[in-house]
Amino acid sequence: MTSLVPTDSSQLTALKSYQTKLSKILLFYVLFYAALAGFFAAMLTVFYQTLDMNIPKWQLDGSLIGSNPGLGFRPMPPVENVESTLIWYRASDENYKYWTNELDTFLESECSPASYVLLTDKSCLLLTTIFAVVSAYRKPGILEGGGENSMACDYDQRPTGDKVCTVDLGTFGPCIPSTQYSYPQSHPCVFLKLNKVVTLHPATQSGIFNWNPHYYNDTEHLPELMPTDLKEFIKLKRDTNECFVPVCQMNTVWVSCQGENPADVENMGPVQYYPKRGFPGFYFPFQNKPGYQSPLVAVFFEKPAIGVLINIECKAWAHNIHHDRAERRGSVHFELMID
Secondary structure, eight states: OOOSSOOSHHHHHHHHHHHHHHHHHHHHHHHHHHHHHHHHHHHHHHHHHTOBTTBOSSOGGGSSSOSOOOEEEESOOOGGGTTOOEEEEOGGGTTTHHHHHHHHHHHHEEEOTTOOOOOOSSSOOOOSTTSOEEEOSSOGGGSTTTTTTEEOOBTTBOOOTTOEEOOOGGGSTTOSGGGGGGTTTTOOEEEEEEOOOOOSOGGGOSSOBTOOOOOOOSSSSOOTTSOHHHHHHHHHHHHTOOOBTTBOTTOEEEEEEEESSHHHHHHHOOEEEESOSEEEGGGOSBOOOTTOOOOOEEEEESSOOTTOOEEEEEEEEOTTOOOBTTTTBTEEEEEEEEO
């Protein structure tokens, strides 16, 4: 058998030369990639020095998110029906409790900054028990910042400095936890909120940074497609309210909910909005202050038809909110069915 170990001096010399070249090549690539990694780390460090973790570098139309908010609704269907927007329950056998529990969860908790998870506009999904929970609406005392910078606001009492406005659930009429949001009486409440913007810190997913609504606060420039009942409401509000900007109750992002088809309009029946028919202007702009709470509107369905699927579309109204049904810009669609 021929030996694989070189014995000739020329073979030994060639082997040593090969080993030397291989060592040099390996050393070159080690140094090259080390230098490349160092350069990347240095550039990344310089890049992070240009960022403010509380203020987006690109805002409004200069960002991918843009400046046109949408609407979200609660309660949401189960996660396994992620594509569904149907609220369906039977009041007689208490299967409405899934929906009321969803609202309890929504009003009590949101993901903490520990859970850097990109979520859709579903309720806060706790994937593991390591995600801490901070109370959002029902226990403002343990909000980020301890709730110390929260204050009760009004149109003539806007937040100043680092203060933020609280959301008082006591003003939501029949849409409160103690009544189970009126689901047992077949008069369900659906909560609306301006869609969140996903940031690095889910606790701050509350709105488009620095976005200010351009309100419909007069009766001369109302859009043609605005529902008649909302136009009449604004005109009545205008007639009974002296508007001295910025102290003006007309400075509101108005909300309307309608059946999508004539049959849906009839089956939906009358609705009421709590605490106001829209999102008050003193909650804007969102500037990522600790403890900020997104404003809510509770839509109370007084007498929806029983045993009928009702298609409902809700819209937010401001001059700089543009509606696109296909893209769900400025609006939200859901279905309601009560057996």
